[in-house]
Amino acid sequence: MKNIVKKTALYDIHKKAGAKLVEFAGYYMPIQYKGINDEHKRVRSSVGIFDVSHMGEFEISGAKAEEFLQYMTINDVKNLAVNQVQYSALCYEDGGIVDDLLVYRFQDKIILIVNASNLEKDFLWLKDHLIDGVELKNRSDEFSLLAVQGRKAEATLQKLTDSNLSQLETYWLTEGKVAGIPAMIARTGYTGEDGFEVMIENKHAKQTWQAIMEAGKEFEIEPIGLGARDTLRLEVKYCLYGNDIDKTTNPLEAGLGWITKLNKDGDFIGSDVLRKVKEEGLSRRLICFELAGKAIPRHGYKIMAEGEEIGYVTSGMYSPILNKPIGLGYVLINKTKIGTQLTIDIRDRKFPATIVKPPFYKRNY
Amino acid sequence: MELPKELKYTDEHEWVLVEDNVATIGITDYAQGELGDIVFVELPSVDDEIKQADPFGTIEAVKAVSDLFSPVSGKIVGVNEMLEDQPEIINASPYDEGWMIKVELSDVSELDSLLSADDYKQQIS
16 A cells, blocks of 8 residues: 555645645645744744644553653653653664653553654554553544644633633643543643643544634634744754754754753663763754855755864754744754854855854743 | 736746846746745846756745746846845745846747746646
C-alpha cells in the first residue's frame, strides 16, 4: 500500500475556511488560512486556534509506568505530580534525540504527546524497551488536539468551561468540560503566548472547534495554520524536531539542559554519554542570530566567522514581530558569545549576522 | 484566481505584458498564492542584459525561496522600486502594482514560446 494521506476530524472545516492544505507527517494539514504574517500577529495580539490533531498520543499505564518512563525520558518523571505536564525528550544511547515530547500525568496513566513526524519511530522505540508491568497504547487516532493561544486564550476558553482557568498554572492540566464536551485542558503551547491545549475525542472535534471560534469572536479569534505555528515558535526559540534537534544533536548543546536531569533518581537511555559530554564540555551550541540584509537563512546554510566555517543554520525565517530575518544554528562553542559577528552563506552570497540573546520575543503580560 | 487574457505566461509562473517593444514581467496570482506572504524580492538593475530562461532574481516568502526566470531576452529598462520596501504588493496586486521588471525585447520571436491564459490554466489545474 502506498502512503495514504489521512485527514483530521476538522479537514472539512479547514477547507471551508479557505485553508491551504498540504501533506505533513501523513496528514492533510492547514499550512495557512489568510496568510502567515496576519495569523502570526493575531496570536501575538489576541488569540488564535490551531488544529494540531496530527500529533501523537501514547497512553502508558501499569504498576511500572513511572519506572519505565524514568528510564526512557530525560526529564524527571518521579518529580511530576498528578495533573502536571512536563516537557521532555527521548534519547538514543549516544545522546542523540529520538524526539521531544510532553508528558501528561494523570491519576491512573501517563499520556505522551509526540511529534506527528516521529510517531511510528517513537512507538517502536518505546515498544522495543517495554518492561513487564507496563502497558503501552497508541491512541493517536482517537483524539483531536486543539491549541488556543494568545493573551485572550483564557477569556475565550473560560466562557465554555466550569473549570476555573485562572487557577490553572502553566504546565498543569485539568479534566473538565469544554462546551459540554469532556476534555483534557492543559495550560501549554508552542507559541510563547499564554494558552491552552485541549484534547477531545474525534467525534466532538468539530463541535468544540466551532464553540471556541464563537466564544473568541469578540477577540477576533482566527484559525492559525502550521506556517505561523513555525514562525511563532521560532521567535521564542522553541526547538523543532528535524530542524534544530535530531538524532545527530544532543539536548545539552540544543539548550535543553534544563530538562536533562542527569542527577535524577535512576539512569535513563543516553545518560552515561550525556554526563560525559557535560564533564568534558560542549563542542558546539545552538545560538540565536539576527541577519542584516534582505534574505532568509534556511536550514543547512553555512555559518562562517573570520573566514572559517563554524556551523550551520537549523531554522530561519523573517520575523513578523521584529521585521527582520532571524535564525537558529549550531556554532563552535568558542564562537557562541552574544554579539559575535557571523556571516551566513545564502546562495553564494555572504550576509552579515550577529549572535543575539534568546529569545527573540518575550511576552509582556 | 485571476488570469488576464491579454497576458502571456510561462510554466515557471511569470506573466508578460507586451506593449510596443517592451515586456512588463511579474509573477502570477497562482504563484503568489502558492508562495504565501512575500518578504523580499531581489531584482536586477536598469541596463542589465537578461536572457530568456535565465534566472533574473529571487523571491523570498516566509516558507520558501524561489528563483525568477526571465520569459524573454533583452535589456532591463525599468525596475519596480516599490517592491524594495513593500514586497507584499506582489501578494495584493500581482498583475498590476506588483509588476517586477520591464525589458526591451531583443528577439520578438521568443514571445511565440510563451503560453496563453488558457494554456497556463491547464498547466496549473
